[in-house]
Structure formats: C-alpha cells, structure tokens
Amino acid sequence: MLGRTLQEVSAALKQGQITPTELCQKCLSLIKKTKFLNAYITVSEEVALKQAEESEKRYKNGQSLGDLDGIPIAVKDNFSTSGIETTCASNMLKGYIPPYNATVVQKLLDQGALLMGKTNLDEFAMGSGSTDGIFGPVKNPWSYSKQYREKRKQNPHSKNEDSDWLITGGSSGGSAAAVSAFTCYAALGSDTGGSTRNPAAHCGLVGFKPSYGLVSRHGLIPLVNSMDVPGILTRCVDDAAIVLGALAGPDPKDSTTVHDPINKPFMLPSLADVSKLCIGIPKEYLIPELSSEVRSLWSKAADLFESEGAKVLEVSLPHTSYSIVCYHVLCTSEVASNMARFDGLQYGHRCDINVSTEAMYAATRREGFNDVVRGRILSGNFFLLKENYENYFVKAQKVRRLIANDFVNAFNSGVDVLLTPTTLSEAVPYLEFIKEDNRTRSAQDDIFTQAVNMAGLPAVSIPVALSNQGLPIGLQFIGRAFCDQQLLTVARWFEKQVQFPVIQLQELMDDCSAVLENEKSASVSLKQ
Amino acid sequence: MAAPMLRWVGRGRLWTFARVDGGSCHRREAPTGSTSNWIRGQSSVAQQPLYTTQKPRKGEHKWAAVVGLEIHAQISSNSKLFSGSQVRFSAPPNSLVSFFDASLPGTLPVLNRRCVEAAVMTGLALNCHINKKSLFDRKHYFYADLPAGYQITQQRLPIAVNGSLTYGVYAGKKQSQVIPKTVRIKQIQLEQDSGKSLHDDLRSQTLIDLNRAGVGLLEVVLEPDLSCGEEAATAVRELQLILQALGTSQANMAEGQLRVDANISVHHPGEPLGVRTEVKNLNSIRFLAKAIDYEIQRQINELENGGEILNETRSFHYQLGCTMSMRDKEGKQDYRFMPEPNLPPLVLYDATSLPAGADPQQVINIDQIRETLPELPSVTRERLVQQYGMLLEHSFTLLNEVGLLEFFQNVIKETRAEPKKVTSWVLNTFLGYLKQQNLAVSESPVTPSALAELLDLLDSRTISSAAAKEVFEELWKREGKTPGQIVSEKQLELMEDRGALEQLCHSMMEAHPQVVMDLKKGNPRAINKLIGLVRKATQSRADPAMIKEILEKKLSS
Secondary structure (H helix, E strand, C coil): CCCCCHHHHHHHHHCCCCCHHHHHHHHHHHHHHCHHHCCEEEECHHHHHHHHHHHHHHHHCCCCCCCCCCCEEEEECCECECCECCCCCCHHHCCCCCCCCCHHHHHHHHCCCEEEEEECCCHHHCCCCCCCCCCCCCECHHHHCHHHHHHHHHCCCCCCHHHCCEECCCCCHHHHHHHHCCCCCEEEEEECCCCCHHHHHHCCCEEEECCCCCECCCCECCCCCCCCEEEEEECCHHHHHHHHHHHECCECCECCCCCCCCCCCCCCCCCCCCCCCEEEEEHHHCCCCCCHHHHHHHHHHHHHHHHCCCEEEEECCCCHHHHHHHHHHHHHHHHHHHHHHCCCCCCCCCCCCCCCHHHHHHHHHHHHCCHHHHHHHHHHHHHHCHHHHHHHHHHHHHHHHHHHHHHHHHHHCCCCEEEEECCCCCCCEHHHHCCCCHHHHHHHHCCCCHHHHHHCCCEEEEEEEECCCCCEEEEEEEECCCCHHHHHHHHHHHHHHHCCCCCCCCCCCCCHHHHHCCCCCCCCCCCC | CCCCEECCCCCCCCCCCCCCCCCCCCCCCCCCCCHHHHHHCCCCCCCCCEEECCCCCCCCCEEEEEEEEEEEEECCCCECCCCCCECCCCCCCCCCCCCCCCCCCCCCCCCCHHHHHHHHHHHHHCCCEECCEECCEEEECCCCCCCCCEEEECCCCCCEEEEEEEEEEEECCCCCEEEEEEEEEEEEEEEECCCEEEEECCCCEEEEECCCCCCEEEEEEECCCECCHHHHHHHHHHHHHHHHHHCCCCCCCCCCCEEEEEEEEEECCCCCCCCCEEEEEECCHHHHHHHHHHHHHHHHHHHHCCCCCCCCEEEEECCCCEEEECCCCCCCCCCCCEECCCCCCEECECCCCCCCCCCCCCCCEHHHHHHCCCCCHHHHHHHHHHHHCCCHHHHHHHHHCCCHHHHHHHHHHHCCCCHHHHHHHHHHHHHHHHHHCCCCHHHCCCCHHHHHHHHHHHHCCCCCHHHHHHHHHHHHHCCCCCHHHHHHHCCCCCCCCHHHHHHHHHHHHHHCHHHHHHHHCCCCCHHHHHHHHHHHHCCCCCCHHHHHHHHHHHHHC
16 A cells, blocks of 8 residues: 555545555554654654544545545655744754744645655755755665665675665655655655755656746745745656645745646646657756766657657757856855844754854854855855855846746747756765765756756656666656646656656565555666 | 035034024025925025034135935834734734744745835825836844844835925024925835844843834935934924825834934035944934034044044934944944845836736735825925915924824814914914923813814904913813803903993093103103003903003093
8 A cells, every 4th residue: 555656545545445544554654664764854643643533534524635635745844834843954943843834734734634744854955965964864765675786786896785875865855765665655845956856866756846936935944035946756747746736826925926827736638649749858968977877768768759759859058057156156145144044042043152142143053054054154145245246146147047048948949848867877875975075966966957946947857767776767857837737747648658667675674565565567668 | 605604613512403493504594486385396405504613724614514314114004014913012022923023934025015005105205206116135134133134125126216305494583484405315115124122231131022023114215415413303304294194104203113314424515525424223303403413513523633434333322412333333234135035026007007907906006096195294384374374484383293283273173263363372372381381282281172262252352362361371271161161250351341441541541640741742652551551450351452542542632
C-alpha cells in the first residue's frame, strides 16, 4: 500500500481497502524505521493520528473531502504550521512555534490531508544538498536501494558503503527523501532556484514548481520573495496535479497571487497525440559540465518526442550564462532584508548578552545563523549599499528582465514547452559533495533550474531513468507562465513513455511486503 | 525687493520668536492685490528673512536660514496600513498586534484601501500630481520597535508629488494682516509607523509596544522653502487643518498623529547652502517654531565663532528650550533601500484609464475621490469673508482654534444678530475668556445657543452692550441660566422709557453745572462725562446713544 501513488491510495481509501488510521500508522512506523535518513525534523505523530481519526469518521459517514482526505503528507520545515515547531533548520528558529498555518498547509488540511511532520532542509533553504542545516544532512533513500547497491557491488573500487551515502539534493531534500522512502504520498517543498526540482531529480520523484503567483506564499518563510514558490514533490505527475488543484488560487493574504481564473481542478486531459506539440531545446543548456549520461538521456527524450510526431526545435536563451551571478545578487539582497527580522527580540533564539541592544542583536545573529546565511546577509547588504545599489542590484534586475524575456521570445517563436536537464548529473556521495562549499555547489547545481525562478515560469522535473550507477536522473520541462496544466499534461505523457522504475528498498526495511506490493517492472525505455 | 531684516543686539542673548501668531520675521507690508484672493497662491519662496550678527564686520554680514520639513501624519483609518489590526490611541500595550505587525516569519503585507484613498485625497488637496503607478520600498535599520528590521515606505516612486501648500503669516504693524506664502511639496508617501519603545532606566529595560507598529502614515515632504520657525509653524498648522478637514488624519500632535522633523541650515545669500542639521521629535506647533528658531541662531552663533555645523540629528529639549545632538547614530545611516517584493506596484485609475467592467472594490478611481473632496480651509476662509463680511485674519482665527468655527456657525444659525456682531463677540469676548482661562472651545461654559440668545437680546435692544457684557460674565460663571433669566434677575433691561431718561438727564445736568459750563465753553468731550454719569445712574441699562441724543438736545435748547 505504501508504494502506491497518491491517486491509487486515495482510491483504496474510498473503496475501504484501508482506513486513514491504518495508513497513517504504516507511514509513522516507516518514518521511525527510516529515521536515519534524517528526512524529518519534527514528526507530528499525535496531530496526524488525530487527523486520521477525523478522516476515518468522514469516510464512514460518506463525507470524504476529496482525493486528499486521509492522505499522509509532509511539509518542509520552512512553512509555518500552527502549534508545530517550525525551524528552517536554523538555531535562530529552534523552538519557534508559529501561531498560524501557511495558506498551503491550511488548504491541505482543509482537504483532509494528514500532516506527518516537518521535513529537513538546508538552513533557511539556502543550499542545494540538504546538508547545511543544524539537524544534519539528509540521506538519499537511493543510497540504500537495491538498484544502487547492486551496481556498487559490481564496482571493485567502491568504498565502505555505510559512509558512502548520497545526498538528496536540496534544499527540499527532507521532503524528497520522505516521499521517496514511502513515508508519505506527497510533500511540500519550496523552490527559489531549483530547491524542489533538484532533490526530486536526485530522489527519482516528480518535482513541480508552479507559476509564480499561482500558489500562495503566505506562511512560507521567505528566501527570495520575488522567486519563492511552494513546490510539490510526488511519485507521479497525476499526484502533483491533484495537490496543485488543492493549493492553486488567489490568497487575500498574498498580494502577489493572481486573480485571473485558473482552470480548476487540475485534472489533466489525456494526451494521446503529441504531433501538435512543439518542444524547445535551449542550446545554452548544453554545457561542458553536463554529465554524458544526462546529456544522452536529454537527447533521447528529444528524439522520443520527435519520433512521436512532435516538433522539436533548438531555441536560444542567450542570457542564460548570466543567470547565476544575477541570482546571487538578487538572492543575497532579499536574504539580507528578510533576515533582518531575526533579532532575538520577539521569537526564536536570543543570546545571553544584554549589555546593549546592539550587542544582543550581534551575538544573537552570530549564534543563530550558520556561515552560509551570514555570508549571504553580508553580501546582500553590500549590494544594497547606496554606493553599490545601481551597480549591482539595479543591474541584476535588468539582467533578470533579459532572462525572463529570453523565455518569452522562445515561447513566442511557437515553442509550447522547453525540455532541459534538471541537474548536471545524478546524486553524489555526501563526502564528495562537501568538498566544495555551499556557494559553489549552489551555483553549479542551480544552473538549469534557477532561470525559471527569475522568470516566474512553471517547471517540473520528471524522473527519466537510472544512471549506470543505478541512480535516478531527471529531466525538466518548462512551460509558459500560468500554463501549468499544459506543462503537466506534456510531462505526464512523457512519464508514461519512460516508465521510471520504483525504488527498491527491501534491504532497508523489514516490512518489504508493504513496499513491494506495488512494485512495477523496471522497464526503462530510455536506458542506454 | 527689500528683504526684511532683523537686527539684534546683546552678546550671547538668544534671539527667539515670542509667539507663533505674534512676533515675527515678516515685518513686511501687505502684498498688493485684495486679500480675499490671495489663496490662489502667489509664490513667496524668494522672500526670505535675513539675519545679521550683533557685530557687523565690513559691510553687513547677513545670514539666511533654509528650513525644510518632513511631516508624518497618521492616517485616520480603522485598520493598519498592511494588516487588519485595529488602530486606536491608548489601547492596552500590544493589544492591537497582528502576526504581520509582529513580523512573524512568513507573513505578508496586504495594502489597506482606505489608506491609499486617504493618500490620494490628501495629495489632491495639496495640489499634487497623483502617480498612477507608485511603488513600495523597504528601508532597513535595526531598532527594537521596528520588528521587521525594515520599514515599508515609498522611496523611489511615491503616490503623490509636486504639490504646494499655501499658508498665511501674520504681518503688519499690529501683526494683524495676513500674508500668503507658498511652500512646495516634494512628495507624499505612504509608509508604516514603528512601534514604541519605553525605556525603563531604573531596571535598564526597554519595553516594546507594537500597537502603533504598522499604522499607516502619510509622509509629507516639504521643499526647503521656509525660512523661520513661524513660517514652519503656520505651514504645519495649515496642513493640520487641511488633514482634519479631509478626515485623512486627526493630526493631533499631542497624540503623536502629526510629527514633524525639520532640516535646517544657514548660509549667506548668494552662497551655497550650509550644512544642515535635522531636528526631530517636534511634538507641538509652538515647540516647532521655538526649536527651529533656536537652531537657526545656534548655527549662526557657531559659524560666527569660527565653528562648523555637523550634519547630525538633534532633538529639541522643550524644558531647556534648546536643541541637542542625539549622538545615537554613529556616522551616516545607510538604509539599504530595496523594492518591497511582496507588494505589486500600486496602480490607480482615473475616468479615462479605468478598465471597462473593473470591479469597483478592486480599483481606486482618482476622479471619484476628487469629487468627494470636502471644503478646504482656504475655501472656508474665503466663504467666511464673503458671506459674513469679516476680515481675512478673522477667518484665520476662526479656523485656527479647534472648534471655534463650528461654535461661530452655530451661533450664526440661532441668532438674528448681524454676522459682524457675532464675529466680534466670538473673536473678542468669547475667545478672550477662553484664552484667559486657557480653555478649549469644547470646554466653554457658554454654549452657542446661550450666546445666540444673548446677541438676540442685544440686537432687539432689550439690553445695552454693556449689560450684554455683564450677562456674558454671568453666563460664564454660572452655568444653567439662560441670558433671559439673568437679564430679568438682574434687571438689566434697557431703559426704554424716554421720559424717565429725559428726567434723569435733566437732573444730572443740574447736579453738575461745571460740566455743562465746560461743554458750553466749547469742550465737546465733556459730554462723555455726563453720559457716563447717566448710565451709571441707570445701572448701565440705558442706551448710551439715546442718552447722548437727549443730552445734546437739552444742551442745544
């Protein structure tokens, strides 16, 4: 049952094959078994069981709230949850219990979803590995998969397996690990430069970043307000569409959500024929750092569309190479501003020093933030100084506009959806990953995902195939602004073609029967 | 144009303006043109008073002061600028604080429509250009009562720009004439108020009250067109009246709804502007004038003694009557302005740009707001002058005293007396009593109806004006009696019996032959003595004009 998709388990709940409480308990028990993955910061067991009980009553009375009623979900620990600690994986917010729910959390609860817990991340979502939070790094469930282990056994050079676990990617690595390890059916991440799509690619999941303005940010503790979007991590595209259906829509508490009517619910029309479709391949995304395996899969994916009758065009996004540096300026500037409220006065960490308010601020912030956050605050404040503002911030904004226009031009040339890699390669081992600092890693890892945030477009990472090492590789589809439904429709067609294999975790968990119940045959049509 | 000059003597003596409405740096003749149309605004920017030192060196060593104001007016609104929290003065601490006001992480600003309308209305009343698109910015600084670490304001593109404020300063020999002056308005911006810090030095604690945090403010930035404390004070007073007339701010300085910061510098005319200081926390109009004049003189003294002016923030110490360096900000603050990413541009419409079928709840129409503008103080004054034939300066006084205009209009409504008479009684007698006892109009023991009845009695010649004064005095002392009751109790009715009065005049002339002799010798003023004696004998109940007429008749016969 746990291995099923959200849609499938929702059907099982409706048919009474399983009750919400049974489902909840199974997930809770798996959360305990997979505790070493460090996916969750807080497990909200009592809350979840109570919600399950209520959901069960509704099912008994035939008053189910819909597809999400009784479905276990997890939420990244940078969304406010009323009465449940929300830390952003930072000392600064350790012990902080928000008095309100983020709009997206509230919407999920209103649909009857069960909140299993709050998932791990890089401190304040600043990172691409889920390695830089105070609760320690998140381990990629694929490190323990049969697929990966068997490949490693074949490799005589492989080192000690236990210390050689893989990162999940980030910053929503906890949410990705939680879904990937079957502890829940969907999870909320956040996506500012790729933080949902990147771990989705590394963990073999669908990672969806909606159009900016489609889903409320109210209650999402911001990284970069002008780019942040709540992200959705699921096992398949249909599940992402169900969750999006629950979340999308204007929120009076977020003035940046759009009021134009959006088709709801997000039921995806079945797409049998792609011959009217035009797929764009941005030539600038073909960079030397791209691994040959990803490059090859990318080109096979393009071939697949072409062979099915779609038009595949090379397009140019000429300002792509400026994206990283531009993002750096804009991101750190907003970070410097957003982090100003963490002064230890009203909530969160406060140091013991009380000689003066200024000394208290300084010590509180030094103790409360890690080096990554402090570094971004410092650079951001530098860029915002009066003498630097024009040269950095204003220029970066102009470049941002150029990057956004690149996409507009590409779509105006007749392209419906862009197809790109999500990441440079598959997930790397933790010990490998930490050889470079957070900033370098973020700059490398966000390279295909971040321009999308600059332009506010919807994008989704779809797991395509396993690498030679037995690890998932994802490709990204980018759609027109607010054409989220079209994007997901194309992504679902693609998903059906590639038949990505289910993760095999039987060695990891005693309860393999539950996991394997729904195992699909590992037919990998795009495998080299 | 000869610039007015003020010389002063006495080393070390501080030069100050004694009164806002009195002693002045504007000893100028009244401007040409009738006084009733000055409101349409001739600019008087160029006329600046000059200051000379006590010891002129070679030639006159003149100083001119340049004063600019930043005025913060709390918007009169039920809820805050970006949150649904209530706005109420003197509520229990931290009882009006939403999650957003406390800057809980993840909360977002939602713009209050009422505050935008208030800003547009104020902008229109101050002849501003209303920007159809304006933007919000974050201004960063750390302070305990600023929980977000930044204030949301409008630095780059404010909601209204390029306006003007016309005000009147008193001038002339008796300071009784009003000269129109205009100060340009650079911009009006919407911004958040901060919370309040309460310092408990004893326990070395600072307590924070966030009730005020996030309340909507209109920051009105005046160009440095002012040149002395009195100009600043009268300009602020005029702004206060406008805001109150519009209802966009209660603008009560004592409750902090109107706060003024002044930028002040001095220089020699024709030379570049001097280094300016900023004087903060000016919480009454009187202290505003005092602080500015003190600061001007301090700067002059400093420069005369070879010192230099630091670009610093100073606060006015109202007990000592001087400004002092605040020294709490080391060096210049860099506010690191940044666009507020959580608020889209604020777009306003007018009749021509309003999209068809737009939801009226979702758009703001400038033209519609223009139609709802109430009568502004300048128009009210003009109306008073035209309708009641009063002097312009009287109209100023009527508007300047809180509640006085309403009192006046209520009296007018209920009395048959001439408006001029009413004006005179309200401005001289009534206001005189209030001032003497330091009372507000609302605290007056005399109601408009009582005064109206009294003026009716006077108008119908039931009592003399002297008796009327007496009745007024009684009204003031003893509440609850009507003028009619007082008149009959004290038998103050005018002596209408001409025969009796003639009899009285006759016996008075007989009793004072010496006075009659004087009169006949050609001293016409001696008649006043007789009039006085007759009046006294009637206990002031007789009409002096009638007495005079009778006496003259008798004397000439």
